[in-house]
Amino acid sequence: MTNPVTFLLGAGAAFPFGVPMMTGFYADFREYLSRRYPHCFTFLERLERAGTHPTRDLETLLSDLSAVVDLNRGLTLLGVGSASHQPDVELARELRGYLDAFIVDTCERFDRASPARELQPLLALHELGPLWVFTTNYDRIIEYACEQSGISWTDGFERPGDQAVADWTGKFHSDVRLVKLHGSVNWYVDDPDRSLHRLDRGYSLPAHDFMLVRGDQRLRPLMIIPTLEKEALGTPYVELSVRFTDVLQESHLLIIAGNSLRDSHIHNYIRARLDALEVLVVSPSATKRMSVLGSSDRIHGIDAGFSEFLSVAGTKLFELGRTMAAQDRADQANRSAVKAFIVSVSQDTLDETTLRKDSDLYRIWSDSKSAVTADRVQAVRDLASHRHPAVARRLQHLLSNDPDEHVRVACVTAFTQAVPDGCVTLLSDALAKEMAPLVQLELALALCRQSHNEKTVDALRHGITRPELSSVARSVINDYLAASSERV
Secondary structure (H helix, E strand, O other): OOOOEEEEEOHHHHHHHOOOOHHHHHHHHHHHHHHHOHHHHHHHHHHHHOOOOOOOOHHHHHHHHHHHHOHHHHHHHOOOOOHHHHHHHHHHHHHHHHHHHHHHHHHOOOOOOOHHHHOHHHHHHHHHOOEEEEEOOOOOHHHHHHHHHOOOEEOEEOOOOOOOEEEEEEEOOOOEEEEEOOEEEEEEEEOOOOOEEEEOOOOOOOOOOOOEEEOOEEEEEEEOOOOOHHHHOOOOHHHHHHHHHHHHHHOOEEEEEOOOOOOHHHHHHHHOOOOOOEEEEEEOOHHHHHHHHOOOOOEEEEEOOHHHHHHHHHHHHHHHHHHHHHHOOOHHHHHHHHHHHHHHHHHHHHHHHHHOOOHHHHHHHHHOOOOOHHHHHHHHHHHOOOOOHHHHHHHHHHHHHOOOHHHHHHHHHHHHHHOOOOOHHHHHHHHHHOOOHHHHHHHHHHHHHOOOOHHHHHHHHHHOOOOOOOHHHHHHHHHHHHHHHHHO
């Protein structure tokens, strides 16, 4: 079965787990270089004074260093002597070696306590079919989250196992199929035979002229410079780009999270598929950045961080995926489902932002998302005293989606307190879907406590027609309706 949802992640998706953004990476490396290697820091300042980039970050530095390293080859092609430039070329090589080591060390220090928990809404989508996750990041956060969650994953190398080294196969046959478009901190290439290997983690090297030795193999880091098209044409990056375009042809929805879309070949691939693909851009400035993909009405934006988006949208995202999978590429139905999802999640995100201003209320709000059932039950009870539209929406969401029946029971009581007027429709809708006898009984009792009017009676008459309704709830409703007929 084809999964209808595909992800494209960038630096913003890794930032919540301790990996810096591109500008943060540059600032941290700059400070590190000034302390450890002053002669290379002086060279870095020369690159900055050249003023070739309006802003400096990791990508611009990698691009500049590559241009200098390739200087000798260019001069040779022109028949110009390169001896006077050789010291600068060597400095650029040395600086690139320190930068590679810094990237590896920084990416390997990611927060290992939270990825499996925070990324659960993403990983859960593999239940709808093999989940493709494309990323331009070098870190190992997705792999680690899969392992901690017991979910099988592949990245084009041999499947993870007890061995420290895995060889490149180019095959993707697991629940989560991770495609690292720019390489990884633990990918290495054998010099000179160019065979590719994934190690159990990234190992930083002291300088550019160091290599890892494995038997007769000499391994160098395999991370490419995102802005250089020529590097993207080598192995395995051509195969990975082709995989991206192939998967886009089968996807219904592409979620782009924390990715600046600076790579022209990537956003060109996406633009070529906009006739049959919905695209959702997620980042704090999504509605401003999404224009790089064009002006199609298939491009949508939610101004939220990736962790915030997953926290707010998790259950709804899974339901959207299930709806789209059932539609079997029914284009208009899928478009309607995506738009409804975005409207709902945008409102949820706005609620989250609004409630952050009230620290006490936000603490309760956060507890309502706890993994501990008792915490959620208590949070629901506490939310009942807050007459805020966001609270009503949160209680409604929990009543419809929380996996624990005790939380849903607490929601019934809390909702009738928080929204005493107009709750009959919600309770009636819940009764029409609820399968747990305990919650059915609580819903029946809550409806019977509402003001005696035609709307309440109709809701109960409709609820009692359900064959799945428990005998206890049915008895409560029958007694109420019998008494109602006597009052009439």
